[in-house]
Amino acid sequence: MWQWLASIAPVAVLFSAIAFFRVRIPRAGALGLATALASAALLGTLTLPVLADSVGGGLSAALSILYAVWPAIFLYEFMREGESFTVLKDAATSLSGDRMILVLLFGWVFSSFLQSITGFGVPVAVCAPFLIALGVRPVAAVMLTLLGHAWANTYGTLGLAWDALVDLSGVQNVAATSLYAGIFLWLINLSGALIMCFLYGRGPAVRHALPFVLAVSAVMAGGQIAVGQVNPTIAAFVPTAAAFVLVLGAFRLGIYTSEWSCESRLLAAPAQADAPPAAPATPATGNVLASAAPFLFLAASSLLLFTLPGLHDSLSGLRLLGVPLFYHAGTVLTLTAVFALLLLRREGGVDRAGTASACRAALTKLLPTSLGIAALLVLARLLFNTGQIEILAQGVAATAGIAYLPFTAALGTFGAFVTSSNMSSNILLAAFQSEVAAQLAAPAPLILAAQTAGGAAGAVIGPSTILLGATTAGVQGREGEILRPLLVISLAQALVVGLALSVWIGVGA
Numbered sequence: 089m090w091q092w093l094a095s096i097a098p099v100a101v102l103f104s105a106i107a108f109f110r111v112r113i114p115r116a117g118a119l120g121l122a123t124a125l126a127s128a129a130l131l132g133t134l135t136l137p138v139l140a141d142s143v144g145g146g147l148s149a150a151l152s153i154l155y156a157v158w159p160a161i162f163l164y165e166f167m168r169e170g171e172s173f174t175v176l177k178d179a180a181t182s183l184s185g186d187r188m189i190l191v192l193l194f195g196w197v198f199s200s201f202l203q204s205i206t207g208f209g210v211p212v213a214v215c216a217p218f219l220i221a222l223g224v225r226p227v228a229a230v231m232l233t234l235l236g237h238a239w240a241n242t243y244g245t246l247g248l249a250w251d252a253l254v255d256l257s258g259v260q261n262v263a264a265t266s267l268y269a270g271i272f273l274w275l276i277n278l279s280g281a282l283i284m285c286f287l288y289g290r291g292p293a294v295r296h297a298l299p300f301v302l303a304v305s306a307v308m309a310g311g312q313i314a315v316g317q318v319n320p321t322i323a324a325f326v327p328t329a330a331a332f333v334l335v336l337g338a339f340r341l342g343i344y345t346s347e348w349s350c351e352s353r354l355l356a357a358p359a360q361a362d363a364p365p366a367a368p369a370t371p372a373t374g375n376v377l378a379s380a381a382p383f384l385f386l387a388a389s390s391l392l393l394f395t396l397p398g399l400h401d402s403l404s405g406l407r408l409l410g411v412p413l414f415y416h417a418g419t420v421l422t423l424t425a426v427f428a429l430l431l432l433r434r435e436g437g438v439d440r441a442g443t444a445s446a447c448r449a450a451l452t453k454l455l456p457t458s459l460g461i462a463a464l465l466v467l468a469r470l471l472f473n474t475g476q477i478e479i480l481a482q483g484v485a486a487t488a489g490i491a492y493l494p495f496t497a498a499l500g501t502f503g504a505f506v507t508s509s510n511m512s513s514n515i516l517l518a519a520f521q522s523e524v525a526a527q528l529a530a531p532a533p534l535i536l537a538a539q540t541a542g543g544a545a546g547a548v549i550g551p552s553t554i555l556l557g558a559t560t561a562g563v564q565g566r567e568g569e570i571l572r573p574l575l576v577i578s579l580a581q582a583l584v585v586g587l588a589l590s591v592w593i594g595v596g597a
Contacts, residue, residue, distance in 0.1 A: 091131060091479050091483075092479055092480065092483040094127040094130050094131055094476075095127060095131070095471075095475075095476035095477075095479040095480050095483075096480060097123050097126075097127050098120045098121075098123040098124035098127055098467065098471060098476070099120070099471075099480075099502075099505075099506060101116075101119055101120050101123045102116055102117065102119070102120035102123075102467070102551065103505075103571075103575075105119050105120070106551060106567055106568050106571055107568045107571050107572050107575065108568070109568075110565070110566075110568050112456070112460075112564065112565050112567070113460040113464070113551050113552070113554070113555040113567055114456050114459040114460035114463060116551070117459075117460055117462075117463030117464045117467060117551065118463050120463075120464075120467050121463055121466060121467045121470065124467055124470045124471055124474070124476065125139075125470070127474075127476060128470065128474035128476065131474065131475070131476070131479075133473075133474040133475050133476075134474055138470075138473050138474060139470075141469075141473055142466060142469040142470040142473045142474075143466055143469075145469045145473075146462070146465040146466030146467070146468065146469035146470070147462060147465070147466065149465045149468075149469065149512075150458075150461050150462040150464075150465040150466070152416070152418075153208055153209070153461055153465070153552065154458055154461060154462075155416060155417075155418030155419075156206070156207075156208035156209070156210060156416070156417045156418040156421055157208065157209060157213075157457060157458075157461065157556055158418070158454060158458075159418060159421035159422040159424070159425045160208075160209065160210050160213040160214070160421050160425075160556075160560075161213065161450045161453055161454060161457070161559065161560065162425045162446070162447070162450045163213075163214075163382065163421060163424055163425040163428055164213055164214065164217060164450075164560050165446040165447070165449045165450040166425060166428050166429045166432060166438065166443075166446050167217075167379070167382065167428060167432075168217065168446070168449075169432075169437075169438050169442045169443070169445060169446040170379070170428075170432040170435075170437030170438045170442070171437065172378075172379035172382070172428075172432070172437070173217045173218055173220075173221045173379075174221055175375050175376060175378075175379040176218065176221075176376070176379050176380060177218065177221035177222055179376045179379075179380075180193065180194075180222075181222075183336075183339040183345065184339050184344060184345045185345065185346060185347035185348070186344050186345065186346065186347065186348045187222060187223070187348070187349055188285065188288055188289060188293050188296060188297055188348065188349075188350070189297060189300060189344045189348075190222055191219060191222060191224065191232065191284070191288060192236075192281065192284065192285070192297060192300065192301070192304075193335055194215050194218040194219055194222070194233075195215055195218075195219050195229075195232045195233045195235075195236040195284060196236035196237070196280070196281050196284060196304075197236075197304060197308070197328065197331050197332050197335055198215055198218070198332060199211035199212070199214075199215040199233050199236045199237040200236065200237045200239070200240040200244075200308060200324070200328045200331075201325075201328040201329060201331075201332055201387075202214055202215065202237070202386075203237040203240040203241065203244035203245070203324065203328075204240055204243070204244050204245075204246070204322075204324035204325040204328045204329075205244075205245070205246065205325055205386075205387060205390040205391070205417075206245065206386070206390060206417040206420065206421070207241075207244050207245030207248070207417060208245070208417050208418070209552070209553050209556040209557070210417065210421065211233060211237045212230060212233045212234055212237075212553065212556060212557035212560070213556055213557065213560045214383075215233045215236075215237075216229040216230045216233045216557055216560060216561045217229075217560065217561070219232060219233060220356075220561060223355045223356050224354050224355060224356065225354055225355065225356050226561040226562060226563045227558075227561070227563050227566055227569050227570055228287070228354040229561055230554070230557035230558060230561050230563070230570050231287075231570050231573060231574055232284050232287065232288075232354075233557065234548035234553065234554070234557060234570075234574060235280050235283060235284055235548055235574065235577060236280060236281070236284060238276055238280055238544055238545055238547060238548045238578075238581075239273045239274075239276040239277035239280055239308075239309065239544055240277075240308075240312075240324045240328065240544075241504075241510035241543065241544035241547045242269060242273060242324075242510055242540045242541070242543070242544050243273075243312060243316060243320060243323040243324035244324050244510075245417065245511075246321050246322065246325065247320045247321045247322075247323065247324075248511050249509075249510040249511035249513075249514050249540060249543065249544075250266075250269075250316075250320050250323075250540070251320075252511050252512075252514040252515045252518065253265075253514040253518050253536055253539070253540050256514065256515060256518040256519050257518040257519060257521065257522040257532070257536050258519075258522060259522065259532050259533060259536055260532075261532075261533050263317060264531075264533040265532075265533035265536050265537055266313075266316045266317060266320060266323075267313065267316075267317065267533075268533055268534050268537035268538075269316075269536075269537035269540050269541060270309070270312050270313030270316050270323075271313065271537075272497070272537050272538060272541035272585045272588065272589075273309060273312065273540075273541050273544060274305070274309035274310065274312075274313070275541070275581070275584060275585055275588065276541060276544055276545050276581055276585070277305050277308060277309040278301070278302075278305045278309065279581055279584065280581070281297075281301045281304075281305060282294060282298075282301060283577055285297045285298075285301065287354060288350075288352050288354055289350035289351065289352045290350075292350045293350055293352070296348060296350070300344055303334075304331050304334065304335065307327055307330055307331045307334055308327045308328055308330075308331045309327070310327070311326060311327025311330060311331075312324055312327050314327075315327060325391075329387075375435075375437075378431055378432065378435045378437065381427075381428075381431055382424050382427060382428035382431070385423075385424050385427050385428075386420060386421070386424045389420050389423055389424065390417075390420050393419070393420060429443065453559045453560075453564075456559075456564065457555055457556060457559050460551070460552060460555045461508075461552040461555065461556075464508060464551050464552045465507075465508075465552070467506075468506050468507040468508075468512065471506060472516055477503070477506070477516055477517075478520070480502075481499060481517060481520050482520075484499065485520075485524050485527075489528075490528055492524065492528070493528070493530065493586065493589055493590045493593060494583065494586035494587050494589070494590050495583075495586055496521065496524075496535055496538040496539060496542070496585075496586050496589055497538040497539065497541055497542030497545070497582040497583070497585035497586045497589065498542055498579060498582040498583060498586060499517060499521070499539070499542065500513050500514075500517060500521075500538065500539040500540060500541070500542030500543035500545075500546060500582070501513075501542040501543065501545050501546030501549075501578055501579060501582040502546065503516050503517045503543060503546065504542070504543040504544075504545075504546030504547045504549070504550060505546050505549050505550060505551075505578075507550065508547070508550025508551055508552040508553050509547060509550060510540065510543035510544050510546070510547045511543075513539075513540075513542075513543035513546065513547075514539065514540055514543055517539060517543075518536065518539065521535050521536055521539045522535070522536065530593055531593065534589055534592060534593060535589070537589075538585050538586060538589045541582075541585045542582040542585060542586075545578045545581040545582050545585070546578050546582065548574050548578055549571055549574050549575050549578050551567070551571075554567050554570050554571055554574075555567060557570065558570060
């Protein structure tokens with residue numbers, strides 16, 4: 089029992105510091121790391137080689153993430169300086185006066201599309217500013233965006249988390265695992281969108297957007313199930329792209345284009361929340377194209393780099409400090425940031441002084457963000473290397489027995505919280521979940537599907553992801569306000585998946 093308590097202590101300290109004591113994430117990560125070192129020493133699993141591997145492996149993992157985070161922050165600052173988000177917001181509101189639907193468009197559909205090809209926190213870094221431009225409060229904008237693309241984490245970044253699940257679990261029936269995972273992720277997708285509506289405007293917003301949510305969810309999550317049976321690499325990309333085109337097509341047909349609003353506490357001006365967004369003058373086509381071009385460039389270059397036959401084999405082996413130089417979202421984001429800056433300079437949206445101002449703003453955000461992510465990933469590696477993750481997982485499964493099934497997905501959520509990654513949660517827990525399935529005589533494909541669905545739900549409460557979102561939204565130090573409600577939602581989604589798993593296995597038995 090004491091071993092389990094010692095192992096849970098670092099996670100408890102980390103969570104409590106962020107959620108309840110409003111400690112900034114870099115300092116909270118350092119507190120969690122210090123607690124993990126003390127716990128490992130108490131358990132007798134802390135040795136010099138283990139410590140060296142934890143620091144080296146954690147920093148290497150942090151560098152891989154920061155390679156995407158750094159250019160994402162510069163991209164945001166360049167586009168903010170060039171007022172690209174305002175231009176695109178005006179373009180969107182010229183297509184529809186329905187602010188609730190526009191929030192879903194950017195916070196759910198477009199963020200999921202970005203997750204499908206990039207990941208690494210890019211969706212929240214890019215889409216939260218869109219919601220802020222629509223009038224959503226910054227903390228709420230980060231929260232809604234994280235919630236909106238959670239479901240796409242397993243097959244996002246062109247299937248990295250899915251590949252980790254299959255490779256490390258040794259599951260034989262991959263097609264069945266993909267089918268069950270798709271169904272569980274549909275629950276995350278649909279519930280996430282409905283919760284976004286409820287948070288925005290309670291019952292009136294849910295009733296108003298329900299047909300939109302059901303139709304788009306069928307395309308995105310239903311499409312992911314279908315494409316996942318054929319090619320998991322593009323299982324999230326194809327349906328999210330189709331959904332985005334579907335929404336734009338609906339606007340062209342006059343569907344959900346009328347002005348609609350409701351009272352919302354999430355808007356920056358509560359006194360005017362019941363007023364529809366002002367209909368802007370139709371923006372100049374050139375400005376819209378210039379503002380949208382970086383996102384088009386991002387999508388096109390991602391597809392070219394990640395899906396072109398033969399290119400993966402040619403470029404994936406080129407690494408620096410363990411980080412792929414070319415076959416990485418950071419490469420695409422770096423190219424996109426440079427492209428955006430050059431285009432905005434040419435179009436006159438950003439001059440030399442504006443470029444310097446954007447660079448200063450980005451550099452100001454980089455240091456605390458980098459330190460926080462590094463501390464969190466060294467902590468995650470240390471917990472794994474010193475056996476504390478294994479002690480926690482085995483303790484839960486051994487104590488609960490068959491009653492563990494409803495909490496299967498919640499364990500995946502826990503892994504994603506600790507590591508800020510669905511992929512890392514699968515790396516840590518896939519083999520364990522497979523072993524639990526064998527011990528309980530439960531179908532491994534169902535257990536593993538619940539694991540990755542829980543990891544997808546938990547990725548939104550990853551401290552490093554929340555830190556990135558808070559940084560780009562300009563609300564550093566308020567991460568606890570984002571974490572607390574998302575924690576409740578993520579655990580609720582994981583428990584729903586766990587209950588569905590238990591019923592499924594019970595009916596099958």
